[in-house]
Amino acid sequence: MKKRIQFSLVYRDMWQSSGKFQPRKDQLERVAPAIIDMGCFDRVETNGGAFEQVNLLAGENPNAAVRAFCKPFNQVGIKTHMLDRGLNALRMYPVPDDVRELQYKVKHAQGVDIPRIFCGLNDTRNIIPSIKWAKAAGMTPQATLCITTSPVHTVEYYSAIADEVIAAGAEEICLKDMAGIGQPAMLGALTKAIKTKHPDIIIQYHGHSGPGLSMASILEVCNNGADVIDTAIEPLSWGKVHPDIISVQSMLKNEGFEVKDINMSAYMQARTLTQEFIDDWLGYFINPGNKHMSSLLLGCGLPGGMMGSMMADLAGMHRTINAIRAKKGLPEYNTDEMLVKLFNEVEYVWPRVGYPPLVTPFSQYVKNIALMNLLTIEQGKGRFVMMDDAMWGMILGKSGKIPGEIDPELKELAAKQGREFTDADPHTLIPNALDDFRKEMDENGWDYGPDDEELYELGMHPEQYRDFKSGIAKKRMLADLQKAKDARMGAKISPEELAAFKHAKADALVAPVKGQVYYQFSGEGECAPCIEPYIGAEYKEGDNFCYIQATWGEIVPIPAAIGGRLVEIAAKQGAKVQKGQTLAWIERPKD
Numbered sequence: 001m002k003k004r005i006q007f008s009l010v011y012r013d014m015w016q017s018s019g020k021f022q023p024r025k026d027q028l029e030r031v032a033p034a035i036i037d038m039g040c041f042d043r044v045e046t047n048g049g050a051f052e053q054v055n056l057l058a059g060e061n062p063n064a065a066v067r068a069f070c071k072p073f074n075q076v077g078i079k080t081h082m083l084d085r086g087l088n089a090l091r092m093y094p095v096p097d098d099v100r101e102l103q104y105k106v107k108h109a110q111g112v113d114i115p116r117i118f119c120g121l122n123d124t125r126n127i128i129p130s131i132k133w134a135k136a137a138g139m140t141p142q143a144t145l146c147i148t149t150s151p152v153h154t155v156e157y158y159s160a161i162a163d164e165v166i167a168a169g170a171e172e173i174c175l176k177d178m179a180g181i182g183q184p185a186m187l188g189a190l191t192k193a194i195k196t197k198h199p200d201i202i203i204q205y206h207g208h209s210g211p212g213l214s215m216a217s218i219l220e221v222c223n224n225g226a227d228v229i230d231t232a233i234e235p236l237s238w239g240k241v242h243p244d245i246i247s248v249q250s251m252l253k254n255e256g257f258e259v260k261d262i263n264m265s266a267y268m269q270a271r272t273l274t275q276e277f278i279d280d281w282l283g284y285f286i287n288p289g290n291k292h293m294s295s296l297l298l299g300c301g302l303p304g305g306m307m308g309s310m311m312a313d314l315a316g317m318h319r320t321i322n323a324i325r326a327k328k329g330l331p332e333y334n335t336d337e338m339l340v341k342l343f344n345e346v347e348y349v350w351p352r353v354g355y356p357p358l359v360t361p362f363s364q365y366v367k368n369i370a371l372m373n374l375l376t377i378e379q380g381k382g383r384f385v386m387m388d389d390a391m392w393g394m395i396l397g398k399s400g401k402i403p404g405e406i407d408p409e410l411k412e413l414a415a416k417q418g419r420e421f422t423d424a425d426p427h428t429l430i431p432n433a434l435d436d437f438r439k440e441m442d443e444n445g446w447d448y449g450p451d452d453e454e455l456y457e458l459g460m461h462p463e464q465y466r467d468f469k470s471g472i473a474k475k476r477m478l479a480d481l482q483k484a485k486d487a488r489m490g491a492k493i494s495p496e497e498l499a500a501f502k503h504a505k506a507d508a509l510v511a512p513v514k515g516q517v518y519y520q521f522s523g524e525g526e527c528a529p530c531i532e533p534y535i536g537a538e539y540k541e542g543d544n545f546c547y548i549q550a551t552w553g554e555i556v557p558i559p560a561a562i563g564g565r566l567v568e569i570a571a572k573q574g575a576k577v578q579k580g581q582t583l584a585w586i587e588r589p590k591d
Helices: 011-016 025-037 052-057 062-076 097-110 124-136 155-167 184-197 214-223 245-254 264-280 304-328 335-352 362-378 389-396 408-416 434-444 450-460 462-470 472-486 495-504
Strands: 006-009 043-048 079-084 114-117 142-146 172-177 202-207 228-231 508-510 515-519 544-550 555-559 564-569 582-587
Touching: 006 245, 011 043, 011 079, 025 062, 025 264, 043 062, 052 062, 052 450, 052 462, 052 472, 062 079, 062 097, 062 450, 097 124, 097 434, 097 450, 114 124, 114 172, 124 142, 124 155, 142 155, 155 172, 155 184, 172 184, 172 214, 184 202, 184 214, 202 214, 214 228, 214 245, 228 245, 304 335, 304 362, 335 362, 362 389, 389 408, 434 450, 450 462, 462 472, 472 555, 544 582
Parallel strands: 006 043, 006 228, 043 079, 079 114, 114 142, 142 172, 172 202, 202 228
Antiparallel strands: 508 582, 515 544, 544 555, 564 582
């Protein structure tokens, strides 16, 4: 019999790769015993990027959720792990060193054993400080190689990075195939190269199933020395997510590996509970397209974890572009045509920005550049016209060293705009901030929480934490839920939910995030992109008023509350706004 292979359940990533939100604390507590009773998992991913932030957005305390979810696994010896974005920690933009260092102390105290530390650019300067802080806090640092397929990303390239992070103290290596486009033969060769030189290092493979290569990749890495494989369970396995544990276990068992059996009764219980959470509320924020695999992903390389947000962004841009085409007398694009155009544009942009591995936040930056290009091309303005500081920051080297070469066109554009390239160590560009956050906590009379976890949460997600504490986040989530329910024919809304939704609406529309305003409105029955709306314009409940491109690149739609008549505009097209700043005033419709 071949070596023993362990399995990890990436329960957090299952949800992130499917939709917007994560299960509530009480739901996580309910499903944990069933996961344990399955008997096949040695590890479970309990939190990380896009877990704590979206819990805050839903009005839930993520610290309580992490402690509650980790506890039952800690008690039975199942190791817990989290996703850590290195320089960006648990968010989409850089984090000060003192906040990053505090993270490991907090997460260890909350019951997390292993941080999976990655840099989307594979810049070791963004990984090594976290390795040292994690070890000092008593955690097991797992350094990550973000896998992609390009002329730059060879076995030799990745092996050299593995040597460097292992020398810095990494005890494990993760091959993070975030888009599932890693070629199986290359992944097998890379696994063998690392194991040959570092036989005691644990290698964990994480591969999304989107383009269909992941099962072949799992077999290759296991046959070349991998130790742990990330898997999912129904109803969220496959699609843009991860292979199902049943299929992976069966394949490896047939190949002669030692693998644990699956308690199918417990599997069905976990499956049923997960479906219950979907039916309860989470399913309203899951794009059905994320249940489908697509070979088109092989060309553009976009990761499974961002497909939900990408489809939402594409929908808004689709309407805008079709409005432009209609005015020109051109045929409109259908959804499939628009999706292919986006994928093709990502393929065009990616090599020109230096082949950054398409993982958070760089996948969002590249996707957003491509989206904006589609709009500006349709407008006759050409490419690379609408790029914010976050997108430029990636290109200029402010987030780390780009693995490839930046296209001369972009270098010339940067010079023309007075932008400078840098090779500075990214984390040295960010001043420490905990003292300011302590002052804010003290002024508000907020408790620091056990092990300073509430201080950490404010430092990591300041905008979302403030909205959580004020109650705005919960109200906004209820508004989003109402909108999603209304989109489904026959959805029934309780009087309590409706009352909460209406209570959340105000006459002033405010910016939920800091960023730049872009408009797309209805005027006389059609969209007029990038032209401000007119006073007196009418909005129906559920209409979008505008979009804000956040400083970290995400495009955030701003709903027009419960609708009504526009009476004043406070933020013009292209305006840079702060979080909480008023965008416009809408007079409520008469009863």
